[in-house]
Amino acid sequence: MAVSATTRAQIVEAADRLFYEQGFEHTSFTAIAETVGISRGNFYYHFRTKDEILAAVIDFRIETTRDMLRQWAAETADPAQRIRRFIRIVLTNGADIREFGCPVGTLTAELAKLRHPSRPEAVALFTLFRDWLAGQFTALGHHPATADAMALHVLAFSQGVATLANAFGDDDFVRREVDRLEAWLAGGLTL
């Protein structure tokens, strides 16, 4: 049981990374098996289909994200500071983003094109950030509707920056946009 849980976790983590780096469809069972170091047949014991792995990966990402947001909330009480932490993800994860884009945005886009049944679960990852950000803006004294609009604005910022960072690999551009949005956050928060 302990060993199987480890193997299962190893599969999920390897798939998580491979889905991010190569895309869901392009990642084969063989590639995951080789990464983990298990036989391809053994696989079937833990996951019956590739879609089941995807579902597990999305659940894993949701859990990981929840933990991260909780961590942020525990470390800083100021909502503005929390939002700033989100804004700076594009710097913190700059190298990965330049190479592979945003994990959430690219997965959601791919599943949309595949018309994959798990698409709503991937979108839920976006919703997680959206609701958390909206909560911070609400804590800053904004009405819920305004707070949600601001949350979407911040999300759009990070998606746009991630996409262009991936395309052009321009770190200066990322820094400039981060500065701009932080100024917006510190200033009027005009929408």
Add this chain to the structure above:
Amino acid sequence: MAVSATTRAQIVEAADRLFYEQGFEHTSFTAIAETVGISRGNFYYHFRTKDEILAAVIDFRIETTRDMLRQWAAETADPAQRIRRFIRIVLTNGADIREFGCPVGTLTAELAKLRHPSRPEAVALFTLFRDWLAGQFTALGHHPATADAMALHVLAFSQGVATLANAFGDDDFVRREVDRLEAWLAGGLTL
């Protein structure tokens, strides 16, 4: 020769649409052949590999985009009005974007994950818009470096909005963000 040119063009246009709707890798020779209404074998006469089709599709998109930008330049002399036209693409093509995302952004992201040799050509599509936008900002009296930063800012806006529109399908959000960026364009153009 006239017939072959037509067939070739039909293949490119069908592939263009399918690559957009389903992604490059997910689109098979069979799917393209069925869309055009030709046999799968005949294909090989016009394109020897799938990568050749991709290259032709990217060339086609570059040509189409160039035509569109020329058209815009011909129709309106005011640079600000031209930029506004670009900003409003997310509204004009709202239905497609909600369903499939931005054609340029999603293709670039996919080719990055596939480490595909044609990735630079896809990025060139971005560069086309980037340079054109920078040209408009220059015409508004900004220095080249500033104009380029503004161009990237507008591009990031459209990518962010397209990604979230695809994820959430929220038309109000798109309209709100368009209004906001148009206000920025009409106002200070602060970066």
Add this chain to the structure above:
DNA sequence: GAGATCCTAGGACGGCCGTCCTAGTCGCTG
């Protein structure tokens, strides 16, 4: 009207894909 050229249809090929089966190993429990 014969022949060269352009174009097409249909199918064969090797390969990798996701899926599934089976025999067997390990470790725990009684």
Add this chain to the structure above:
DNA sequence: CAGCGACTAGGACGGCCGTCCTAGGATCTC
């Protein structure tokens, strides 16, 4: 130590993929 459940390795399967070959039809030239 017998038995059972958890776990693994290896390989077989049908199917679709991209690629490639070949024979024949259409069209144009002299």
